[in-house]
Amino acid sequence: MAEPPGLSNAERRLWAAFPTGTVVVLGDEPPAGPDPDRIVRAEVIAQLLLGACETRSGFVPAVRLTGAYIIGELDVSGGTVEYELRLTHCRLAEAVDFSNAQARQLRLSDCRMPGFDGGGLRADGYLSLSGSVIEGSVRLPRAQLTGGLRMNGTKITVSEPVDWGLFAGGMLVEVGFFARGCEITGGVRLVGARLNGGLWLEEAVLSNPGRLALDGQNMVVEDTAEFSRATTIGTIRLRSARINGLLSFSRSRLDAGAPGRMALHASHMQCEELLLWPAEKIQGTVALSYSRINLIMDHPEFWPDEMWLNGLTYETLRGGTFKDRLSWISRDREFHLQPYEQLSTWYHGIGDDELARKVQLAKLRGRRRKAHPVGRVWNTLLDWTVGYGYRPWLAFAWFGVLVGIGTIVFSANRPRVIKPGERPDFHAFVYTLDLLIPIDTFGQQQAYDPQGWSRWMAYALVATGWILATALITGVARVLRPN
Structure with missing residues (x-):
């Protein structure tokens, strides 16, 4: 097709440069206003992209334009673009529309525009x-980008908080x-996006206070999802996402932007590695409920005040001491058994059975705080006497103390003989043992009757013996059948 009539000097230069892909430079920076020498109509660019100009053998045709002021809407929606588009330092008066188009390489770098629509591109x-x-929304729902998506240093601003700065649900990036x-x-x-080459948001700033800063629900990321040194003000939602590699928040800043909201909602997520090591304490709730993460690397200095960990499973933990991990799993306002069981299983798996038992003990103590008053009393007694069965030596310690006290008391105030002539020799130590052991073992209890105030000591020892025996049996049974 011959050059159409009515072209400006800038448009004529672009038309002539297209067959060889030559760059047309109209300026070094985006024009502040409609400079007549730099104005190019969007319809002329669209005509070139859609094949209105004859190509030249031996060259790669392309629209390559720098420093232009583009008026009108650059609309190739639904079309087939066989040529590269490269706009650099241009200012577009209206939004760009590549929705449902089939194109090659598209580069609009260092430009100013009121929006970009690439839905179905x-x-x-x-x-x-x-x-x-970009002073408006970038729309890429269902887009399929074989060569990747590059937005390094891009600035997107929307006028209404309910609008999406980047709307790219279901996008596929190879x-x-x-x-x-x-x-x-x-x-x-x-x-629902699938990012086969990773997600790289280092040093990015995502701001939507009190709302969703990033909604990656059901997203699939191969390789790495990198938020290192990024600042997010608003909720990052990765519910049911799958990260087949590293999810990193190294030296980042996570802030929900409003009280009572989540900073990171990553429940039901699958992830190989989670690096939750930001630059400062996380402001807002972190939810990892029912997620499966192979390796978690974090530090107690940066944990938020509230975390949801019920159902979380992991293979390895890095960072924090044993006491820190107990604090970690107790930050949920609702008590759940599973986080304690999982932590105990992990300690058992690395060969530290003592710490595993301590976690089980902490679990029972945590559950005691949710029990009714009678249950709390009985559970407190189990804790003090046998450590719920995980510290049976406590029962023997109590037993030894009581034997010592009873021996002293009954040595000073000997009981009277019940049947003279049939009595065995009295031993205060053996008599105290007979009182504490629930069955008559040595025959001392039946042969001697305590006198005066020591009678109450005898009653107390009998009752305490039964309590210790019951607590020990209950505790051991609970250990053998913890649930």
Whole structure:
């Protein structure tokens, strides 16, 4: 097709450069306003992308334009774009529409525009918005980007908090989603997205206070989901996401942006490694309920005040002492048995049975606080006497103390003989043992009757013996059948 009539000088240059893919430079920076020498109509660019200009053999045709002021809507929705588009330092007066188009490589870097719509876009190459300032939403739902998505240093701002800064549910990216140092004011929606080359958000700023800063529910990430040194103000939701590699929050900042909200909602998630080691204490709740994580690396200095860990399973823990881990699993406002069982299983698995028993003891003490008053009294007695069966030596310690006290008392105030002539020789020590042991073992208890105030001591020893025996049997039975 010959050059259409009515082209401006800038448009004529672009038309002539297209067959060879030559870069047309109209300026070094995005124009502040509609400079007549730098104006290019969007419809001219669309015509070139859709094949309106004849190509030249031996060259790769492309639209490569720098420093232009583009008026009108660049709309190729539903079309097939056979050529590369590269816009650098351009200013677009209206949003770009590549929805449901099939394209090659698209690069709109260091540009200014009011929005980008790539819903259903299929690109054989990559889509780059790196360095651009976008005052509106970027829409990429169901997009398929074979060469990756690049948004390094991109700034996206939406006017309403309910709007999504990046709306990309169901997006498929083969090479990787790179958004290092980007700033997005408004939520990022990646629900159901599949990122086969990883998610790279190092030093990014995602701000949507009191709302979702990033919604990655059911997202699948191969390799790495990297939030290192990032700042997120709002909730990061990774519920039911699958990270087949590392999920890192190293030296990042996690802030829910409002009281009572979650900073990280990662329940029902599957992850190979979780590095939860931010630069400061997490502000907001962290939920890891029912997630399966092979390795968790974190530090108590940065844990939030409340965590949901019921149902969480893991193979390895790194960071924090034993006391720290007990504090970690007790940060849920609702008491649950499973976090204690899981932690005990882990300590048992690494060969530290003593710490595993201590976790079980902490579990029973935690459950005691939720019991009714009578149950709390009985459980307190079990704790003091036998440590719920995990410390049976306590019963023998109590037994030894009581034997010593009884021996002293009955040596000073000997009981009277019940049947003179049939009595065995009196021994205060053996008599005290006979009182404490629930069955008559040595015959002393039946032969002697305590006198005066020592009678009450005898009654107390008999009752205490039964209590110790009952507590020991109950505790041992609980250890053997803990649930």
